[in-house]
Amino acid sequence: MTRPRILVVGAGFAGVECVRRLERVLAPAEADIAMVTPNAYQLYLPLLPQVASGVLTPQSIAVSLRRSRRHRTRIVPGGAIGVDTAAKVCVIRKITGEVTEQAYDHLVLAPGSVTRTFDIPGLTEHARGMKTLAEAAHLRDHVIAQLDLADASEDEAERAARLRFVVVGGGYAGTETAACLQRLTHHAVKRYPRLDPRQITWHLLDLAPALMPELGDSLGRTAQDILRRRGIQVSLGVSIAKAGPEEVTLTDGRVLPTRTLIWTAGVTASPLVATLEAETDHGRLVVTPEMTVPGAPGVFALGDAAAVPDLAKGGGGAICPPTAQHALRQGRAAADNLIAALRHRPMRPYVHKDLGLVVDLGGADAVSKPMGIPLRGLPAQAVARGYHWSALRTNVAKTRVMTNWLLNALAGDDFVRTGFQSAKPPTMREFEHTDSYLTPEQVRAHTAALRARG
DSSP states (O other), X not given: OOOOEEEEEOOSHHHHHHHHHHXXXXXXXXXXXXXXXXXXXXXXXXXXXXXXXXXXXXXXXXEETTOOTTOOOEEEEEEEEEEXXXXXXXEEEETTSOEEEEEOSEEEEOOOEEEOOOSOTTHHHHOBOOSSHHHHHHHHHHHHHHHHHHHHOOOHHHHHHHTEEEEEOOSHHHHHHHHHHHHHHHHHGGGOTTSOGGGOEEEEEESSSSSSGGGOHHHHHHHHHHHHXXXXXXXXSOOEEEEOSSEEEETTSOEEEXXXXXXXXXXXXXXXXXXXXXXXXXXXXXXXXXXXXXXXXXXXXXXXXXXXXXXXXXXXXXXXXXXXXXXXXXXXXXXXXXXXXXXXXXXXXXXXXXXXXXXXXXXXXXXXXXXTOOEXXXXXXXXXXXXXXXXXXXXXXXXXHHHHHHHHHHHOOXXXXXXXXXXXXXXXXXXXXXXXXXXXXXXXXXXXXHHHTO
């Protein structure tokens, strides 16, 4: 008899944790495991702002999938662009551009999320995202380039525009990005004697009435006070109405001349979800508490792409938030349920109580809420970095991150521009390949021949 074929889509927290569990528990003779991912690494996304600010090197948070001693999963270098659950086939576009099909017996969908954008004129053409490692590297080069160009310019209007930076999104990603990059420019400007530090302005915008409301009113106000003390102008209830190459127009009518618009206003489930033609909840696949997709035999969905019921909140329709701690634990639970299905045992529902939140604002500034306990300053920073450090999957990654933190603490920031943005960088859509997915009709047409052969 042939071994069951397990296909895992996505190498984020959920997908990697699922594969690790499968490799540990299943004997090689029990199943063949394959993973679809463009890159053979797991990106530790919460530390991306520190890569953008240069505190960490890119390879520090790109954790290799091949370092595990138990590694036996076949990695397909590409992205899943469609799924036909009737034919049990996943359509894949390899990194070469070749489109191929991968048949499966059991499918684990953990494709994650992409940056959420709106129909705002000029947004997708002129805004920069913070969702991929390449975007963080490009953004760092771009910010330092603005200082270089402003220092060389004799035009005061151009200089002011290059020294104004606008970040949209008052969640964790936007707040940490604004905080870390503002700290970089604050330290870097000392190396530019022709620039007045008072000319560097950072704006953080969000339509919500409060910054990071999940932290609660007190810690949210603390974070806002820290940012404002640093000189970051926080505007709530405001967003972007129009974006251009040299200015942005806000919804309150203000026009800000700027060459840097950073968009971090939330995420939405991967477009892969739409190819299944399954029920969704705010764009995320509706799943059972065991993370199976109703009406799709052998298919599990988890992480940012799935609306996993949050049973720890006592029912009532609550959905697990798209956070790393839930994705990690869902990965293990989904693997256990898949193994139970292979061994004809009962599955278990996913239950996990949220352990709290951490927000690293750079330097000694942080706010954290572990186990519901509000912390500020150095204690919060110790908790934030301790949590991130312990969550890194390999000892090599932990060593690299700790070494980078120590070097930054001792030697300060580095302001070298690597040259990644010497040419015009790709748009957010190109960075995240959101235009690559097939429609449900295209998926069915692509797999029609396979279905005809049975």
